[in-house]
Amino acid sequence: MKTELTIGMNMNTSIEKESDFTVSTAMPADYFELLKPGVMRLVVFTAIAGLVIAPGQLHPVLALISILCIAIGAGASGALNMWYDSDIDAVMTRTAKRPIPSGRVSRSEALVFGLVLSFFSIFTLGVIANWLSAGLLAFTIFFYAVVYSMWLKRSTPQNIVIGGAAGAFPPMIGWAVVTNSVTIESLVLFAIIFIWTPPHFWALALFKSGDYASVGIPMMPNVAGNRSTQNQILAYSLLLAPIGFLPYWMGFVGLTYGVVSAVLGAAFVWFAFRCWQMDSDDKIMKPAKRLFAFSILYLFALFGVMILEVAAPNLIARFV
Amino acid sequence: MNETVKKDAMAAPDDVDAKRKKAQRSRNVAIGFCLAAFVIILYVATWAKLGANVMVRPL
Numbered sequence: 001m002k003t004e005l006t007i008g009m010n011m012n013t014s015i016e017k018e019s020d021f022t023v024s025t026a027m028p029a030d031y032f033e034l035l036k037p038g039v040m041r042l043v044v045f046t047a048i049a050g051l052v053i054a055p056g057q058l059h060p061v062l063a064l065i066s067i068l069c070i071a072i073g074a075g076a077s078g079a080l081n082m083w084y085d086s087d088i089d090a091v092m093t094r095t096a097k098r099p100i101p102s103g104r105v106s107r108s109e110a111l112v113f114g115l116v117l118s119f120f121s122i123f124t125l126g127v128i129a130n131w132l133s134a135g136l137l138a139f140t141i142f143f144y145a146v147v148y149s150m151w152l153k154r155s156t157p158q159n160i161v162i163g164g165a166a167g168a169f170p171p172m173i174g175w176a177v178v179t180n181s182v183t184i185e186s187l188v189l190f191a192i193i194f195i196w197t198p199p200h201f202w203a204l205a206l207f208k209s210g211d212y213a214s215v216g217i218p219m220m221p222n223v224a225g226n227r228s229t230q231n232q233i234l235a236y237s238l239l240l241a242p243i244g245f246l247p248y249w250m251g252f253v254g255l256t257y258g259v260v261s262a263v264l265g266a267a268f269v270w271f272a273f274r275c276w277q278m279d280s281d282d283k284i285m286k287p288a289k290r291l292f293a294f295s296i297l298y299l300f301a302l303f304g305v306m307i308l309e310v311a312a313p314n315l316i317a318r319f320v
Numbered sequence: 321m322n323e324t325v326k327k328d329a330m331a332a333p334d335d336v337d338a339k340r341k342k343a344q345r346s347r348n349v350a351i352g353f354c355l356a357a358f359v360i361i362l363y364v365a366t367w368a369k370l371g372a373n374v375m376v377r378p379l
Contacts, residue, residue, distance in 0.1 A: 023340040023341075023343075023344060024340070024343065024344075024347075025339055025340050025343045026343060026347070027343055027346050027347070028346055028347060028349075028350035031347075031350075059368045059369070061364055061365065061368040062365060062368050062369065065361055065364075065365055068361075120358070124358075124361070124362075127362075127365075128365050128369070
């Protein structure tokens with residue numbers, strides 16, 4: 001249509017008009033930012049843990065490619081989330097510098113980018129590993145982009161409780177890559193991240209409640225109030241500590257993990273308790289900020305120990 | 321968003337064009353790199369999955 005309209009016009013003018021509307025100034029780094037590299041790190045880490053502790057053998061090259069597929073799939077869902085949420089991202093200080101609100105990438109570019117990466121990551125994982133893990137990856141992308149971003153996020157304060165499932169799937173996918181199955185062990189790995197998500201995000205929401213309120217996102221502190229959120233954070237933390245210990249209790253990880261998960265679980269409850277003690281009208285909210293920071297360390301440490309416990313003996317046996 | 325649009329509008333058309341061309345070239349290189357990586361990944365994965373069996377096929 002555009003070409004037909006420009007027929008008969010001065011050639012230079014038509015090229016200029018075309019370039020005004022069709023040629024983007026987005027650089028590859030801007031597209032990379034759409035993948036939410038920070039979130040991707042956690043996804044990759046937990047997926048590696050699922051893959052490493054799963055019983056069975058997998059060629060290292062296939063394992064590496066599978067992890068890459070999971071990472072790209074997670075990144076694709078991040079791009080789709082940024083496409084859908086660009087209106088609210090522009091208002092919140094935490095997200096205003098993202099590629100779409102800052103004008104570096106257009107919404108349609110982000111959408112196409114997300115869809116193309118979704119397709120290639122799912123397809124490649126299916127061909128390289130198995131179609132169960134590819135199906136789980138597809139469901140994860142769908143859950144994050146559609147169920148969480150399009151539906152839950154703007155409609156219920158339980159958004160991150162249910163939406164947390166999207167972040168909890170990666171270790172299950174890693175497990176399925178090796179075993180081609182979903183077992184009770186992989187469900188426990190899922191449960192650790194699923195129960196960890198509410199206290200992690202609500203701690204953030206407590207000291208960023210103004211941001212969420214300004215765009216009308218019904219986060220728990222804005223809907224139920226700070227006190228209720230603090231109560232729920234403590235309740236979820238009390239649930240998380242024993243669930244974090246379950247892998248050792250069930251016997252699919254070793255004693256080191258058992259000790260670390262017990263100590264860190266107790267520390268998590270302590271930080272949640274401090275947050276619970278915090279005055280609801282506190283302006284600085286230091287205990288909530290500490291809990292948020294510790295929650296990240298908690299998850300990295302738990303899955304890090306899982307990986308080390310399995311990988312270290314193999315490495316020692318190989319090189320000593 | 322508005323700032324970028326304003327900057328673009330204020331810049332000379334040649335500058336804007338050069339910026340767009342540079343971005344387009346960078347994206348083309350990145351897409352080329354990704355496609356090459358994809359081909360290599362499938363090639364390596366085929367060997368890793370099938371090993372010597374890759375040669376066993378009806379002729």
